[in-house]
Amino acid sequence: MPDHAPVITVTNLIKQFGRFAALRGVTAEFDGGKLYAILGDNGAGKTTLLRTLAGLNHPSSGNFSILGANTFRDVCHQVGYMAHPSLLYDEMSGMENLAYFARLYGISQAGHRCSEVIQAVGLDPTLQRPVGQYSQGMRQRMSLARALLNEPKILLLDEPFSNVDLRSAADMVRLLAGLRDQGKTIFVVTHQASLLEGAADEFVWMQSGKIIGRTRALTPPEPGA
């Protein structure tokens, strides 16, 4: 059964790059076992929020706790992160990439696990081609496989559907919904919100570095709500 207790608590999170504030006091609680779609225009702070939760950006002020820990490092083995770039070595095959990352996570039976996640995202584990020769869509799916490798409790996904064809994107949404049903908490930053309609439990709307509303349906919040 999915556990719906809060797994991430964000309190007045501010992130500045020089004089530009990418996050301007984000405060929110996110329950476990849910799929959140984080939406907003370019520059709304979606990616910065995700990178901050993933420990890649340091907050300028404010704090957050993730799975009860105040630093990402303490729970990094329970979190999967997929960025806009693939985070994969172009010169190595998908299997070689994943085998390397499996070592970083100390995963036992790495070969079996790598095959499992590659198949889960709809790719062939025996594919010998280097990732640099993959199509953009295949690269995105292999990147998702890398994020799933350590069986994370929390998945932070930045634009997983970009450049993916509609059928593959729908497969990815089904996979994510299945993982959510297993109790995982999933955050998806996307500009293709319609793909998550019916699958996402909540739509989190961001604008100018703030969360301006959270809705259960894909309808923007009322201004000032």
Next chain:
Amino acid sequence: MNSTATTSTPSAEGKTVSGITLATLLKDFRLEWRSKDAINSMLFFSLLVVVVFSFSFDPTAEESRQIAGGLVWVAFLFASVVALNQTWARELRNQVLDAYRVSPAPPNSLFIAKALGNFVFVSVLEMLMTPLFIAFYRLRSIGPAWQLLLVAALGTWALVVNGTFFAAMSIRTRSREIMLPLLLFPISIPAILAMVQATTAILNGEGARFWIVLLVTYDLVFTTSCLLLFETVLNAE
């Protein structure tokens, strides 16, 4: 999906560190073998230095022994900068470094693997180029030649340990190819001085003990400093 992914316990941390270091080192060898980015550039650069200088000078055997130390090490220093820049450049493509940063892998495993990888690349370059230096400059060592191996190992480590660290520092700067020599060369002066003086002393049959001790001390101090500071550099924005 079935649950087969398990993470290591803290008791296995030592084994994990060496395992991750080895995995990263082998991964870097594989990437270099396939791309040959670093080794080709280093080889061409060193070859050019040997040929150009051999046409510029026509030293006697005695003069060769006096200038070879400086010539050899300056050529290797400039050539190694190429490898050092490549080390981190391949981690920046597709932002793969972020995948390492979000993993539980210890930062120092990455640093040690990168430094060892660079040590191997520069050592391979030295092994290939040394016979050419000997042939072009008609070098004959009067002192014990085996000591040159020791100086080469210590000197190469001095170059790559600092170089790996400063290359990591400069990866997020706009002009990192320029930034690395600006940071690396001044701090390498004591090591370069020791390397050149030790090589010249050995070739001329003089004692090189002081310079070798200086190199050992330099290596110990800077290896320790780099290991202590690398995590901060890796996680800097």
